[in-house]
Amino acid sequence: MSLITAENIEVRNGGTRALFGVSLALEAREIVTVVGPNGSGKSTLMRALIGAVPLQAGRITRRPGLRIGYVPQTLHIDRALPMTVRRFLNLPNRVGRAAARAALARTGVEALEQRQLAGLSGGQLQRVLLARAILNAPHLLVLDEPTQGLDQPASASFYRLIEALRDEMGCAVLMVSHELHVVMSATDRVICLNGHICCEGTPDVVTAAPAYRELFGTGTGGALALYRHEHDHAHDHPHGHADAPCHDHGDHGA
Structure with missing residues (x-):
């Protein structure tokens, strides 16, 4: 079974048609x-x-039990709010120290664990977001x-x-x-x-x-x-x- 199947889907943003007739399988x-x-x-x-x-039309089918890791296009960070990379990885669910370090190591940013999220470069932040996305395997x-x-x-x-x-x-x-x-x-x-x-x-x-x-x-x-x-x-x-x-x-x- 495919991970995700979309069949002839249509999506509107307000009154504007953003997607129409889209079918695909991953x-x-x-x-x-x-x-x-x-x-x-x-x-x-x-x-x-x-x-x-x-959806306004069509159907999306996901394989039962499918786990998805998502990395958004942008993340708006309030620079007045102190938050370390380690604390960020606990959102929305707390993760163990070993799991957090393993995810950061996999994405090449283990050394950033105690750094403030707002102080990261763009490339560093993307790797942290990726680490968070792979926490649930x-x-x-x-x-x-x-x-x-x-x-x-x-x-x-x-x-x-x-x-x-x-x-x-x-x-x-x-x-x-x-x-x-x-x-x-x-x-x-x-x-x-x-x-x-x-x-x-x-x-x-x-x-x-x-x-x-x-x-x-x-x-x-x-x-x-x-x-x-x-x-x-x-x-x-x-x-x-x-x-x-x-x-x-x-x-x-x-």
């Missing part, structure tokens, strides 16, 4: 990267899959743009860590990224999203697909290009195929 041990322009519904998809936002790690604000060497290092954790823990990974050129070697499957699934497949298949080129341009090495393709509302194309053109139906959420 399998054990695979690394799947979701790419797409701003406003394409990537974060909404992550939240829908973990049950944090309601998840079957699936969900990461929403985990390297936002990091430079390319730090991003590449973080993605290598994700791949190593997958190999060590045997978990699947679902992540949002604008940096396909960085995650390429560590990604088993890419989903190109723009409200619906434009195309999906291995990185080589997707980067050669017309839908991907429409969204990301050419010659960018995978970096997000300006969204400049023709709007064609005459008919719909099948979703989930590498040759399915990607259309903007003018009704996408942020």
Whole structure:
């Protein structure tokens, strides 16, 4: 049984349709990267899959007993509130000292255990968030743009860590990224999203697909290009195929 299956789901943010007709399945041990322009519904998809936002249509099925570790896109920290990394790992449930240290060691930040959370660099904070996400030995790690604000060497290092954790823990990974050129070697499957699934497949298949080129341009090495393709509302194309053109139906959420 797949870890998570989404069948023709639709999600609205207020009156705006953020996702429509999205169907996908996540399998054990695979690394799947979701790419797409701003406003394409990537974060909404992550939240829908973990049950944090309601569906207007469709169905999401999770394997019984599925454990999910989630790393959010941002964490707003009140710098006036003293909180060490160790105390943060106790939220919302207290964890033993050995388990906390093991998780921090796995993500390469064991030395930060007694540091103030508000004083960490962006890269350090992401590794602490990742340590918290793996405390429950998840079957699936969900990461929403985990390297936002990091430079390319730090991003590449973080993605290598994700791949190593997958190999060590045997978990699947679902992540949002604008940096396909960085995650390429560590990604088993890419989903190109723009409200619906434009195309999906291995990185080589997707980067050669017309839908991907429409969204990301050419010659960018995978970096997000300006969204400049023709709007064609005459008919719909099948979703989930590498040759399915990607259309903007003018009704996408942020």
